[in-house]
Amino acid sequence: MDQLSFANPVFATYAIAAALMVLKIMLQGWITVARMMAANGGMVNPEDAKAGPANPKPRPGQLDLNEDVERSRRIHRNDLENIPAFLAIGLLFVLIGPSLLAAQWLLYGFVTARLLHTLAYSTAQSHEVRAIFYSIGSLIVIAMAVWVLAAAIPRVLN
Amino acid sequence: MDQLSFANPVFATYAIAAALMVLKIMLQGWITVARMMAANGGMVNPEDAKAGPANPKPRPGQLDLNEDVERSRRIHRNDLENIPAFLAIGLLFVLIGPSLLAAQWLLYGFVTARLLHTLAYSTAQSHEVRAIFYSIGSLIVIAMAVWVLAAAIPRVLN
C-alpha cells in the first residue's frame, strides 16, 4: 500500500493533525484582525489609521501597541516557531512506517499540546502552565526528528 | 500513475505554485536587504552599524527604525503567517486527487492573491485593498484544510 495514501491510517492521522494545525495558524490571523477591530487600534501600518470602510472613525493612537492584539501576534509567532517544523517532520515520520499507535500519540499529542498552549496563552495563565504545553509540543517534534535521523542515517552510510 | 510525479498535472501545478511561493519568501529577504542599503539604515544588530565593506560610512542612527525597511519586514512576516501553511496543505490536497481545474483555481488563486497582497502592501494601498487579497489567500488555505479533513476523517473512523 502506498504510504502517502488516505487508505493508510497513519497517513490519514497525519493529514488530520496537519490540517488542524494549518487551520490553527490561519485562524490566529483572523483573531488578530478581530482584536484590532474590537480595540479599534493596535494597527501597525500608517495607512490603516486612515478613514475608510474598515476604519469609519479614525482616532489618535490607533497605531499604538495594544496588549490584546500584541498577545495574539505573540501566539501567532509562537505557532510559526513550532507548527511548520511539525508539518515537515510529521510527513517524514509517516514515511518511516511507524505503528498507528505511535503516530496517534505523537501527532494528536502535538495538536493537543498546541491547542492547550494557545488556550493558556490567550487567557494569560501562569508561565509554568504555558511552558508545560510548549515543552510537550517541542519535545514531540524533537522526538520525531531524532526518529527520522535514526531511520535515514544508516541508509546513507551503506 | 504516481500522484507525486511531475507527470501528474495536478502535482505539477502544485510544484509550480509552491516554487513561486518559496521564491516569494526568499526574495522578500533580499528586498529588506536592498532597502537597508538604500536607506543606509534600518539595521537591527549592533555589529551592523560598525564600519566594514558593507557599511563603508557608518552614521549615527543606522539602528533606528526605518519605515521602508520595517514595511518589508512586515510583508515578510505576513508571508510566513500564510505561505508555509499553504505549502503543507497544498501537498496534502494534491494527494486527495482533486480535479485539475479545482487545483488550478485554488493553487494559482493563492499565488495570485499573495503577489497582489505584497504589491498592495508595498505601495501602501488602503487597508481594504490589502485585506481583500489577504482574505482570498487565507480562505483558500482554509478551504484546502477543510477538504483534507473531509477526506481523512472517514478513513480513521472505519
Place this chain on the structure above:
Amino acid sequence: MDQLSFANPVFATYAIAAALMVLKIMLQGWITVARMMAANGGMVNPEDAKAGPANPKPRPGQLDLNEDVERSRRIHRNDLENIPAFLAIGLLFVLIGPSLLAAQWLLYGFVTARLLHTLAYSTAQSHEVRAIFYSIGSLIVIAMAVWVLAAAIPRVLN
C-alpha cells in the same frame, strides 16, 4: 524504486537535512528560554514577571528588552524566513530525481550554511561574515525553486 523511500539515497539525504533543520528551529526556542533564565529577564508577557516556580525572585525590569535574548529571537526569526521554505522545496527537489551528488551539495550545503550563520550571528561576527552564510543558504533555496519550476512548467504546457 519509490522516490520517497528511505532506500532512495537522495531521499535519505533530504530526510537527514530536513531533520537537522527541524532540530535547529526547535533548539533555538530552547536557547531563547535558557537566555531568559540566565538574564532573569527579557520576557515578553506580563504574567511571566509574576512570582512562581520559574521565577522565584521577580525583580523590576524583567520585561525590558535584553540584548542576548533578543539576539536569539532574531536568529530564530531568520531561521523561520529560510528553513520552512527549504523544507518544502527540498522535498519537491527530491521528486525531480536529481543525482545524489547534486542533492548532497545543495541539501548539506544549506544545512552547513545555516549552522554557520547561527554561529556567526550568536557570536556577533561582522555583518559580512553573517551575510555570506545567509546568502549561500538563500541562493541554494532559490536554485532548487528554479530547478523545480524548470521541471514542472513543461508538464503543464503540454
